[in-house]
Amino acid sequence: MSSAQIEIQLIASIVAVACAIPGTFLVLRKMAMISDAISHSILPGIVIGFFITHNLNSPLLILFAAFTGIITVVLVEYIQKTNLVKEDTAIGLVFPALFSIGVILIAKNANDVHLDVDAVLLGELAFAPFDRLIINGADVGPKSLWIVGSILLITLTLLITFFKELKVSTFDKGLAASLGFSPAIIHYGLMSVSSVTTVGAFDAVGAILVVALMIAPAATAYLLTTDLKKMLVLAVGFGIFSAIMGYWVAHWLDASIAGSITTILGLVFLMVYLFAPSKGIIAVLYREKQQRIEVSLLTFLLHLKNHDELEERHVKHLNEHINWQKVRSKSVLDLAQKNNMIHIENQIVSLTEKGDAFTSKAIDYIITNRDAQIEDMKDDFFLFRG
């Protein structure tokens, strides 16, 4: 690996981490689309900032552009507050307007600088190592590495310092307000961090990938855990993995780095979406199937409990009487036998003691809907897991 390759992967990974952190909270606050709005509408901020500073890497430009991001949020909220349009419509109105102002400004005034619409949309990660930071004549690395590194450091510090406040105001705005943690301050704090991160990552990965880096890792992590800290760690992990994998895919395919990273992010999400242990599609389908069988089992057990007559408990009769297909009858019978709930003698089915106790308990639960009684059953049966 050349040092340029390492630098590109390092920048991509740092950007991924810096995006995943605010992204996690945006996803939990159901504000994913706001990151899309910010990523587009900071463009006029970058262009105007560039006219003022004449330097694409100036911290002042980053602040200026981030400020445009905040304006976006304020405008969206203002339009929404009038109750004339809904939030998604307000977002759809604000960011294309601001973005197009940026596009016009570039076309009219910035033809001669390294700022064109392609770069804005997709970034130029491959060129990042060429723009070096020189201090006292010494080369200390690519400028973008320093920029995104500083942004990550600020984000991490804020996250660790205000983790508690972020958590409570994200989960329960009303409680946060009544406890004296102003939800507005935390909201705009998060929006500021998101904006600064977006601007910092913009040059490296472009307006479209920034959104993917913010939302995809967090959405993927959300499917895997029920713990906020783990969700953050997983989101960061998915971000880094996709950044590095994406780089090498781009290398092998000789394609855009930004595009490859986004593709990997999408694939990682797809895999987790399908195979996540409890929230994944396959797990959900399996659970639904199990629940269907268990409902059948319960119906069957109840039938046995209600009937003493031998003819009602004959295997053949059960098939016809309960009106199930053979396969279903067999799987229910197998499940009941596996759990020692029934025994079959001369084709006559009877409840065992365990089966009898289970049936009473389950019926009791279904009638009273009291949870405490069935805690021990939840481990064995999906049906009772709510």
Added chain:
Amino acid sequence: MSKIAVKVDDLTVAYNYKPVLWDIDLEIPEGVLMAIVGPNGAGKSTLIKSILGILKPIAGSVSIYGKPYDKQRQKVAYVPQKGSVDWDFPTTALDVVMMGTYGSLGWIKRPGQKEKKAALEALEKVGMLSFKSRQISQLSGGQQQRIFLARALVQNAAIYFMDEPFQGVDASTEIAIINILKALRKAGKTVIVVHHDLQTVPEYFDWVTFLNVKKIATGPVKDIFNDDNLTKTYGINYKVSIQE
């Protein structure tokens, strides 16, 4: 006459210039278990939220033991409506209860062993200790409400505001909750509850406020919970027989 816990003066609250609460004067004495009743849209939740500074009134003032709410946060605990939060949030029952301690910690400081112990005790009081590590979406509606109640208990406040704590809970949880509220009153706390079920008002509460944009009446249940005030509040001819 006992001390006044909450005093509301000339409070008017509006959404988009439409008044939801109109010139409310209210004094809640210390140590009562009070129901706020009124039809949908009467401003019951709004009243609580305005007292707690979550909504900004367009006129009027609120004081908690004679001082503004900002200065008295530690004395007040709030249980929002269960439906006001996303129960799919990635966190556990214990963690939600711990959030009740955040107010006394203030900004930045993290909860430690002391806060955890208090949270576990509160979970015990509401009978939810065995669920402490359960992800909150895996709890039933009644259990979620108990978690919210535990979170308020952990604040160890003097005044408790609860927004429809009995909404969507089963009968056993309702009894458990009202027993805790009665225990709070016995301990000298003031408890204010937005309540929907008029039938249970005489049984559960000793103080009541009738609200319908304006305040209709406030006072002891035995004196003012009558057909006259119910009719004034609900606008239809209301007949309940509370005297057995």
